[in-house]
Amino acid sequence: MNDQLPGRHLPKSVPLVERALTSLQHFLHVEAVSGIVLLVAAAAALLWANSPFAHSYHDLWNLPITLRLGEFVFVRSMHFWINDALMTVFFLVVGMEIRREIHEGAFSRFDQAILPVLAAAGGVVVPALIYLSFNTAAGRDHGWAIPTATDIAFAVGVLALLGKSIPGNVRVFLLALAIIDDIIAVLIIALFYTSGLDPGGFAVAALGVLMVFGLQRLGFGSAYAYIAPAFIVWAGFLMAGVHPTLAGVVLGLITPVRSLRPEIAPPVVRVETALHPWVAYAIMPLFALANAGVSFKGLELASGAQFVTLGVGLALCAGKPIGVIGATWLAVRTGWCRLAPGVTWGGVGLIGLLAGIGFTMSIFIAMLAFTDDKLLDAAKLGVLLGSLISVTSGLGWGAEYAQRQRKAIGD
Template structure:
């Protein structure tokens, strides 16, 4: 009975840990953080909530202060780490993943383009000639964590090919959003700092070309690049993406003969049986016997070899992923999603609400469907196997979940607090509607699908 309970506990623990590590949990955690922000912002703690983000954090020497407000630390510094991970993902996908080669990349990349142009045009057409026209980039973005989290919750009701398509589309969308931020949300340029940033970029490329695999010099130059771009007038998170593109993707040691090496060490591990484990003893006795020093050395050799054949890009991405998913993005959501709806909010400021909500809910699926339909008819690229046009529409609906990146663009687009609050509420409404109708639509599509005998 004791052993059964122990096995059950281990099983439940593994299920819980697997769920925590899954992409869907990242989206759920992000949603919880946003809801919590709204609750706190409309509670008796609201004054403390809003004042906290404006507290300066840094150090002073003499008359000079070096640092930022907590809000800027989150939005400019921590989010740079998020953009670094996004840049690493994009580079990996372009070189070896679903964006590698024209045939693979064309369809999702074109879908992402349509999913950015139409929402942007809807917003701009509604706000042209007003002070709010600059927010056209807000409904262009897709939140990869939220969208993937929602589609993963649908399980087997959607084909795996659709999940891959949505992820690839979101990655291409991220690249598009980065370009939009760099081009359209840049203030007056400082030429001196821009030249300095250019010199640092050349040094990063040089390190890559001469085969430096140690991450430390890249990260040091990356910090200097962040400062240079921050002072140049371009948003500093672009520095993280540039850094990501210069991180080497080839490992320190070749993967050649790795399988043979592992097989040899595995044989050594089996031979080096602890002295207190008899050959004819029960299997459970062998399993609980302590490892010998020789066996530990074998395991350490395998660990060292695995590290040596893992690329610097892969190591850095693996290190950043949990921090990004479970700390940076939820913290960003908690710091930015809180809007006090008890205050008088002017929803009639220009057409921000209509522009953002219609851009996300209507513009995304229309843009993604029509541009990919035209793309296939013109034989530029074709749909991935196993995905119907109905699935493309459903993916377009889920792509309307713009949360994190949309919030980020909103901070850049509006300097007036009222406009920013209205845009954030609009993002929450549009993303929520997109998620709900996307799930309902894909559920109905699954039920209408002819059952195979």
């Protein structure tokens, strides 16, 4: 994970701030377009799962795929390879986003990071409490974390539809909030959705991490040299009983932020730039296609399942805005923080509404929380409904907010 993946060669004279802004603009562009692709994939999954060809939908994802290395044979369904293997690349990009933001972005200074951190915390606690208020029963309470995360691609994509009238600092606030949400979601998965941990697996993962550090120390520049140790880290997490996708976060966080050659962008920027389009346009839509196909024909909202749908949906479309806006107001009111220039309370309201778009991470956590297919389908339905309401309300208020901004500029 060093310098040799294709990326942008930036001249030495380009200042660090301009380089960071260029990377941010590229990131936002990819996320905005991918949000539309993600929406199309989710709609296609719903239509397919409720069509006369619904059996083919489920048969496809249950198709066994074999990995064979000599006498070693590893057989898992296509669903596993998408959710547990390909999504590791998604988490790798998440880890690198976090690493880059800590080094030179929104989290590099405490006074810049504290407000979105507090807002994200409110956007996690309130939805979890709303969900649990409907689902205290054993089994259903496992889904408390489902509505706590924000889907970056969808949220940024909806924001992009509102045009350039939305102030830049509002976009940065939303992006920082969503990234912090991802950090919290990763910690929640690691702490609350792992069981039966095997120390031997952690030893294997640690060996893979040491191999990565060793290759970095020796100056290996080709990203392909890191594939084998990355696979060892992934396999170690799988053996340990931790969800193997978290290996991506670990590898992302240890990707170098400084380049050995000053005229070339750092590895964390180059690798993320190379992988991000693949994640945004291929892996995430494929994940949506494989997991958003809730069949309404066989859906049974009974035995408490209806409360899972209600809890998830309400926590996303109402709990997220209440938590984000409330925590932001409290932080500003007490004098701990100040709103960035150009960010009004109308903009904070827009951020809160868009934060209710859970989708990718929410569905991912739902699959970890529930082994009962009825509860899982109910949770997915709640995610889809809550996210749809958040998109609709976000677009509605966003259009009004954008119009006010245009009038303010005109005046």
